[in-house]
Amino acid sequence: MSAAVMEQARDALRRYFGYDSFRSGQERLVSAILDGRDALGVMPTGAGKSICYQLPAVLLDGVSLVVSPLISLMKDQVDALTETGIPATYINSSLSAQETNERLRGMLEGRYKLVYIAPERLESERFVSIVRQVPIPLVAVDEAHCVSQWGHDFRPSYMGIARLLAHIEPRPVMAAFTATATDVVKQDIVDRLRLSRPERVTTGYARDNLALSVVRNADKRDYLERYIRERRGQAGIVYAATRREVESVHSHLRSLGIAAGMYHAGLSEEERDAAQDAFLRDDLQIIVATNAFGMGIDKSNVRFVVHYNMPKNLEAYYQEAGRAGRDGDPGECVLLFSPADTVTQKFFIERSEADEERKKNDYRLLNDMVEYANTSDCLQRAIVRYFGEADAEPCGRCGNCTDERELVDMTEEAQMIFSCVARVRQRFGVTMIAKILRGSNDAKIRQFGFDSLSVYGRMSGRPEKEIAQLIHALIADGYLRLTDSQYPVVQLAEPARGVIEGREQVFRRVEPAIVRRRGRGRS
Ligand code: ADP
Ligand code: ZN
Numbered sequence: 251m252s253a254a255v256m257e258q259a260r261d262a263l264r265r266y267f268g269y270d271s272f273r274s275g276q277e278r279l280v281s282a283i284l285d286g287r288d289a290l291g292v293m294p295t296g297a298g299k300s301i302c303y304q305l306p307a308v309l310l311d312g313v314s315l316v317v318s319p320l321i322s323l324m325k326d327q328v329d330a331l332t333e334t335g336i337p338a339t340y341i342n343s344s345l346s347a348q349e350t351n352e353r354l355r356g357m358l359e360g361r362y363k364l365v366y367i368a369p370e371r372l373e374s375e376r377f378v379s380i381v382r383q384v385p386i387p388l389v390a391v392d393e394a395h396c397v398s399q400w401g402h403d404f405r406p407s408y409m410g411i412a413r414l415l416a417h418i419e420p421r422p423v424m425a426a427f428t429a430t431a432t433d434v435v436k437q438d439i440v441d442r443l444r445l446s447r448p449e450r451v452t453t454g455y456a457r458d459n460l461a462l463s464v465v466r467n468a469d470k471r472d473y474l475e476r477y478i479r480e481r482r483g484q485a486g487i488v489y490a491a492t493r494r495e496v497e498s499v500h501s502h503l504r505s506l507g508i509a510a511g512m513y514h515a516g517l518s519e520e521e522r523d524a525a526q527d528a529f530l531r532d533d534l535q536i537i538v539a540t541n542a543f544g545m546g547i548d549k550s551n552v553r554f555v556v557h558y559n560m561p562k563n564l565e566a567y568y569q570e571a572g573r574a575g576r577d578g579d580p581g582e583c584v585l586l587f588s589p590a591d592t593v594t595q596k597f598f599i600e601r602s603e604a605d606e607e608r609k610k611n612d613y614r615l616l617n618d619m620v621e622y623a624n625t626s627d628c629l630q631r632a633i634v635r636y637f638g639e640a641d642a643e644p645c646g647r648c649g650n651c652t653d654e655r656e657l658v659d660m661t662e663e664a665q666m667i668f669s670c671v672a673r674v675r676q677r678f679g680v681t682m683i684a685k686i687l688r689g690s691n692d693a694k695i696r697q698f699g700f701d702s703l704s705v706y707g708r709m710s711g712r713p714e715k716e717i718a719q720l721i722h723a724l725i726a727d728g729y730l731r732l733t734d735s736q737y738p739v740v741q742l743a744e745p746a747r748g749v750i751e752g753r754e755q756v757f758r759r760v761e762p763a764i765v766r767r768r769g770r771g772r773s
Contacts (some may be wrong), residue, residue, distance in 0.1 A: 255283040255284055255309075256277075256281060256284075257308075258309060259280055259281070259309065260272070260285060262305055262308055262309060262480045262518055263301070263305060263619060264564065266305070266334045266335060266336060267304075267305070267334065269301075271332060271529055272301075273297070273298050273330055273453075274453060275291065275293060275297070275298075275451045275453040276298055276301055276302055276716070278449060278451050279302040279425070279449060279451050279611075280301075280302055280305055280306055280545055282305050282370075282448075282449035283303070283306040283388060283423055283425055284309060284310070285301070286423055287421060287423065287446075287447070287448070287449055288424045288425065288426075288445040288446050288447065288448035288449070289302070289423075289424075289425040289426070289445075289449045289450075289451070290425075290426050290436065290439060290440060290445060290448040290449070290450045290451070291425070291426070291427045291428075291451050292395075292427075292428055292429075292430075292431045292436060292450075292451070292452040292453075292637075293427070293429065293451070294429050294430075294453075294454070294455055294457070294568075294572060295429045295569065295572050295573075295576075296572075296576050297453055297454075298390070299427045299429075299612065299717065300327070302390075302425065302427065303316060303388065303390035303425050303427070304336070306387075306388055306423075306425075307336075307363050307364045307387075307388055307390075308363055309335055310387035310388055311385060311387060312360075312384060312385030312386055313357055313360065313362050313363060313364070313365055313384055313385070313386060314363065314364050314365070314386065314387060314389070314422075315364075315365055315366075315367060315381075315386060315388070315389045315390070315422075316364055316365070316366045316367070316389075316390045316392060316552045317367055317368070317369050317372070317390070317391045317392065317394055317408075317411060318367075318368065318388065318392040318393060318641045319368060319369060319396055319405055319407075319408075320368055320392070320393065321342045321343065322342060322545075323545070324340035324342060324366040324368075325340065325344075325441040326548075327340075327366060328340050328364075328366060331364060335709060336362075336363055336364065337361060337362045337363050337696050338362055338363060338364040338365070338366070339353050339356065339361075339362050339364075339366070340353075340365065340366035340367065340520065341354070341365060341366070341367050341371060341377070342366075342367065342368045342371065343352050343368070343370075351556065352364075354376065354377070354380050357380055357384055358380060358383060358384060360384065363641055367587065368407075369396075369405065369407035369408050369410060369411060370407050372407075372410045372411060372412055372413075373407070378414060378417070378668055381414070381418060381566060382417065382418065382419075383598075386418055386422045386427040387422055387423060388422050388423045388424075388425060389411070389415060389422045389423070389425070390425045390426075390427065391408075391411060391425070391426045391427065391443060392427050392428075393427075393428060394408075394426035394427055394428040394431075394439045394443065395430060395435050395439065395565075396408045397409065397411070397438065397442045397443055398434075398435045398438035398439060398442065399438070399608060400432075400434050400435050400438055400609070400611055401430075401431065401435045401438070401565065402430070402562070402563050402565040402566050402615070404520070404608075405502050407519050408442075409442065411443060412442060412443050412444045414624065415444070416444075424443055424444070424445050424446075424448075425448075426439050426440075426443055426445060426448070426756040429569060429572075430473035430565040430568065430569055430637070431637070432636065432637060433566075436450075436452075452637075454634075454635050455568075455633060455634040456635045456642060456645070457572065457575065457581075457630075458632055458645075459575045459579060459580050459581055459646075460571070460572070460574060460580075460581050460582070460630070461581070461582050461583070461585055461647040461648055461649075462571065462583045462585075462629040462630055462633070462645075462647075462648040462649065463582070463583070463584050463585070463629065463648060463649025463650075464585045464587050464622070464623050464624075464629065464649055464650075465582075465584060465585070465586050465587065465649075465666065466587050466588070466623070466624075466719070467587075467588060467715075467719075468586060470558060470586050470588070471499075471502060472554065473557060473586060474499070474503075474558065474586070475502075475508075476502075477554075477556065477584070478503070478508055478535075478536060479508075479552060481553065483535065484535070484551055484553035484554065485529070485532060485535060485536075485549065485551055485552050486536050486537075486552065486553060486554040486555065486556065486557045486574075487537055487539060487543070487552055487554075487556070487570075487574075487593065488503075488510075488536060488537070488538045488539070488546065488555075488557075488558055489539060489540070489541060489543075489555065489556070489557045489558060489559070489561070489570055490538060490540065490558040491540070491559035491560075491561070491591065491594050491595070492540070492559075492594065493514045493515070493516045493540060495559060496512055496513075496514045496538050496539060496540055497512065497514075499538050499558055500512040500538040503536060503538065508535065508536060509533075509534050509535045509536065510534060510535070510537065510538055511524075511525035511526075511528055511529055511534040511537045512525055512536070512537070512538050512539065512545050513525045513526060513537055513538070513539035513540070513543040514539060514540040514542055514543075515540065515542045519718070521698060525537060526543070526547070529549070530547070530549050532551075533639060538558075541561065541566060541570060541752070544570060544573050545558055546554075547573065548576075549573075549576070550576040550577035551576075551577055551579070551583055552573050552575070552581065553574060553575070553579075553580075553582065554569045554581060554582040554583070555570060555572075555573055555574045555581070555582075555583050555584070556582065556583075556584045556586065557571070557583075557584065557585045557586060558572070558586055559586070559591045559594065560587055560588075560591035560592070560595065560619060560620070560623060561595075561619065562586060562595050562599075562612070562615065562616060562619065563615035563616060563618065563619050564613075564615070564622055564633065565615075565618050567585070567619065567622070568633055568637075571583035571585075579633075585622075585623060587623040587624075589718070590720075591750070592616070592620055593772075595616050595619075596613075596616070596736055599612045599613060599736070600736060603627055609672065609732075609736075610735065612733045613734040613735055613736065613738070614734040616702065617732050617734065617738065619638065619734075620725075620726075621725060622636075622723065622726070623722075623725040623726075624719075624722040624723050624725065624726035625650070625685050625726040625727065626650055626653075626726070626727060626758060626759060627644075627650060627653075627726075627727075628642075628644035628645050628646075628648055628650055628651050629645075629649060629650055630642070630644075630645035630647070630648050631643070631644055631645065634690055647684070648668075650712050653759050654763070655743045655759040655760065655761065656759065656760065656762070656765055657757050657758070657759055658757065658758060658759070658760050658764075658765055658768070659755055659756070660720070660756045660758045660760070661749060661754075661755045661756045663709065663720060663756075663768075664720075664724060664729065664746075664756040665749060665752075666687060666705060666708050666709060667683065667687065667717075667720065667721055667724060667730075668724075668729070668730075668742060668746045668749060668750050669705055669750070670683050670686055670687055670703070670705040670708075671683060671730065671740050671741070671742055672742060672750075673703050673704075673705055674686070674698075674700065674703075676740065676741040676742060677738060677739055678693055678739060678740065679737055679738060679739055680718050680721045680722065680732075680738075680740055681716055681718060682695075682712075683717075683721055683740055684698075684714045684715075684718040684721060685714060686700050686703065686705060686706055686719050687705060687706075687707070687708055687709040687712075688707070688709055688710060688712065688713075688714045688717055689701075689706055689707025689708075689709075689710040690714065706708060711767055712764075712767055714746065716764060716767075720758075721740065723758055724756070725740070727745075727756075728743055728745055728765050729742075729745050729746040729749065729756070730743055731743045731744055762767075
């Protein structure tokens with residue numbers, strides 16, 4: 251890359267976007283693209299991905315295409331570009347045939363530097379014939395994880411991108427961007443979009459201004475009420491898993507006199523727009539929503555995101571939680587976790603039309619999510635590790651880093667659990683293990699003869715729920731693992747060996763009530 255071209259790029263950055271310097275990552279991606287190389291940028295929301303393709307598009311000859319599934323955002327982006335003096339447009343299903351034709355003609359006449367399209371457009375013959383007639387230096391693919399079956403938002407139409415590009419001569423530079431991709435998803439993007447030795451940039455997932463926390467087994471309604479009342483005047487999003495839950499949380503908050511709006515796909519477009527606008531304008535403090543809300547919402551002063559239910563996987567969670575604190579001021583992300591949320595998510599997986607392999611993958615992602623909810627590790631670190639950043643330091647801000655509850659030696663309990671898992675030959679789920687240890691008088695237990703195991707009733711002083719919770723904690727800490735299926739089975743993982751053999755100890759931070767019950771159980 252010549253210094254002169256990069257100087258030109260910096261000049262354009264100042265002139266069109268008003269910024270003095272590139273952020274880390276942006277410079278490498280822009281420079282690669284201008285150099286004619288493919289690129290893969292994995293950067294969290296707000297990191298500044300748009301400039302990575304908008305700026306090269308300004309400098310390159312011809313019209314660059316931006317593929318994005320977010321039709322609702324195209325207009326805003328195009329308006330913003332037009333305002334800065336960059337000729338751009340979008341073509342999608344919201345336009346009339348006449349408008350579409352007009353814009354296609356504009357492409358032929360070289361009126362635009364950037365054209366935003368939804369992936370479906372690539373299947374239109376007319377569009378393809380036009381694409382073949384104009385110089386296309388760059389195709390930028392936004393939300394590129396949609397091309398991967400292993401990501402959280404697979405869209406079959408994304409598969410058409412590589413097919414179409416094979417027909418364009420000369421081949422444009424391909425640049426793919428996403429906010430969330432594990433290593434498997436990254437590789438899938440490279441393969442399926444046929445990126446050629448791309449410049450890869452993955453930048454910090456850690457968000458220094460966010461404090462993550464997980465609240466387990468709370469009375470969610472009470473918790474939420476108190477939480478919101480303590481944050482009077484602060485904007486917050488409350489995510490719930492289903493429309494029905496959104497409606498019930500919403501009407502509950504309303505009945506308490508809290509100014510909350512509601513957003514889910516079952517409402518009319520007018521209702522949704524009204525709620526969204528009121529929230530953006532700060533007329534509503536709170537919006538209660540399903541995951542339909544938020545894609546591309548640019549509200550920088552959201553101070554907290556509460557997940558009333560656990561989402562289906564960590565990608566989705568972090569994307570939604572990450573909508574807090576976009577302005578850089580402190581933000582809080584609270585996950586209200588209850589085991590029932592796992593049941594809901596399993597129901598969604600079972601009900602979906604995905605094939606078996608895909609379902610298995612979804613169960614695996616769900617297990618990872620449940621692990622997050624149960625881990626005692628730094629939550630920020632758990633997330634960045636999930637996204638492939640291995641060597642993060644504890645954040646010092648999250649619920650686990652700041653947990654001041656008593657650190658208790660749970661080695662004995664862990665040994666009993668491991669031994670129970672072994673005795674049932676690693677063939678049963680969390681509930682059955684908990685029931686056996688609790689000494690439950692369950693027909694199934696008698697049927698299998700588990701009531702004659704030596705571990706039967708060894709933890710009889712504890713509620714079954716508490717034992718189950720401890721099992722989940724041991725899963726989250728890597729001593730046990732779950733199989734990827736609808737009814738996962740608990741298995742021993744390597745680190746359990748040291749504990750079983752008495753070489754290693756297990757410590758957990760636990761509720762004072764549990765500490766007391768342990769004391770009683772001993773005597
Ligand atoms: P993403 O697409 O990654 O979510 P955006 O491209 O929308 O992020 O950028 C997020 C914010 O950061 C925008 O307000 C943008 O103007 C700002 N931004 C991007 N690049 C820079 C830069 N080099 N210097 C300062 N601000 C920047
Ligand atoms: Zn932490």
